[in-house]
Amino acid sequence: MGKVRAPASPDAGEAAHRRGRDSGQRPSKEERKKWRELRLLKHVEKHRQLKERAAAAAAGGGQTAPLSFPAAPGAGRGVSRTLALAVPGSILENAQSRELRAYLAGQVARAAAVFCVDEVVVFNDQGAAALRPGAEGSQLRAPECCEQLSRLLQYMECPQYLRKLLFPVHEDLRFAGLLNPLDCPHHLRRTEESEFREGVVADLPAVKGRYSLVNIGLTREVRADRLLEPGVRVTLRLDPDGRRGTVVPPRTPRIEMGTYWGYSVRMALSLADVFAQCPHPGGYDLLLGTSDKGDPLDQLELPAAQHALIVFGGVQGLEAALENDEKLTLDDPADLFDLYVNSCPGQGSRTIRTEEAILITLAALHPRLLAADRGAAGEGSGTAGEENGAEGGGATGGDCAAGEGGDAADGSESSD
Structure with a gap:
């Protein structure tokens, strides 16, 4: 045998x-x-x-044993503070082609993801004259460049398995294939395990009125703990069996485990709206403006802050954005901020492009923010924190206009 x-x-x-x-x-x-x-x-x-x-x-004893998930990057200690950056949409008009516009937006998204930015604000720095009328006499809309930058940032932040469900075919996304992926912790593959996962509520008539099923990029939908509107992006905490999930705020993985979970995108019709429409009840408690006329960043003491905001200027700097804003009556943009900084003193070029200034500034601030997080964890204050209810990225509330606008022929660079 x-x-x-x-x-x-x-x-x-x-x-x-x-x-x-x-x-x-x-x-x-x-x-x-x-x-x-x-x-x-x-x-x-x-x-x-x-x-x-x-x-x-x-x-x-009747309790389910917890499922062991692999540790995600940054896991181990909660992070309750937030970091936001504000970028003018007009920087896209400094690109000579639609391909370069898309690539520039990808550079901003990559910088935000690498340095764990929680919110990206795209604002109009060209004044009220650049605003467009809304549909059927509704409120004014942002310029096309702001909507295009916002859409590209949202598209990149969205997990790859949800993009077709949340983003219809649009001219702004025509060259999205040129963008380098963010590869954030919430961009999970089908074979990867995680306690949290992003999903979109499925529209299945068989379960209407009883519970909602959520598409989380696996072979089958997951049953949510409540009824939800179809087509909405949600964050789920999965049960050990992987068949049910509890809807949680998008910042829960960041607050509980310190795992970076992407950024949200907000549009502001003016520089003043960047501050006035802050999603946090108490507003931003640390405002930083960037300019080559500011003080060297390495010589300044960074105060502790729960919600910090860094504002970058466009081609003509924050001075032009302040001058074009009818709601702000200040003469000096430094008066708007707690710190007005120059992140690259002694620069070898006459100007620094906005996408370059974002990388330089965030790279200089990142070690200080990490040190602040470690100090907060040592004092035991980094566990509760305020949960930001805004959806991380997700689909836009309404479809933006598809206008391409005129490609700028001027190759001038933007100010810091």
Whole structure:
């Protein structure tokens, strides 16, 4: 009688799959079938372990054992403070083509994600003359450049498995394929596990009136703990079995575990609205303006702040934005801010582009903010915090106008 061969483990099958792929050999039909079977066995084994854990917990006292998720980048300590940056939409008009406009927006999004920015405000620095009438005599709308920058920032922040559900085909997103991905912790792959996951409420008539199902990018929808409006983006805390979820504020992963969970996008019709429409009840408690006329950043003491805002100027700087704003009567933009800083003194170029100023300033502030977070954690004050109810990114409340605008032929650079 021949020897009975033990079935290969799924891990061994995947290792063989990788070896064949790396060698450049095309696997045969039988090999591909065997790999699919091994992956299925791995999934079945994982499901069996979940059932055993739940049964053991029920026998021991009726409570479900917590599911062990892999640690996400930045996990371990909660972060309650927020960091926001305000950027004028007019910086897109300094790009010579639509492709360069999209790439510039991608640079802003990458900088915001790398340095864990919680909110990006796109504001109009061109004055009331640049505003457009809304549909059927409704309130005024922002210039096309502001709407395009906002849409691109929202698109990049959105997890890849939700983009087709939240963003219809639009001219502003025509060159979205040129953008470098953010690859944030909430941009999960189908095979990755996480206690939290972003999703969109599914419109399924079979369950209307009873509960809502949420598409979180897996093979099946997850049952939410409440009725929700279809098409809305939500953040879910998944149960151990992965079939149910509890709707939580988008900042919960950041507050509880310190895991960066993307940024929200807000549009402001003027520089004054950047401050007046702050989503936090007490407003921003630290305002920083950037300019080559400011004080060197490395010589200033950064005060502790719960909600900090950094405002960047456009091609003509914050001075022009203040002059074009009818709601602000100040003459010096430095009077608007707690600190008016120059993040790159002694620069070798006459001007620094806005996208460059964002990277330079955030890189200089990042170590100080991390030190403040460590100090707050040591004092035990970084656990509660104020939860920001604004949705992180998500779809826009209404479809913005698709106008492309005229590509600027002027290649002049923007001020710091």
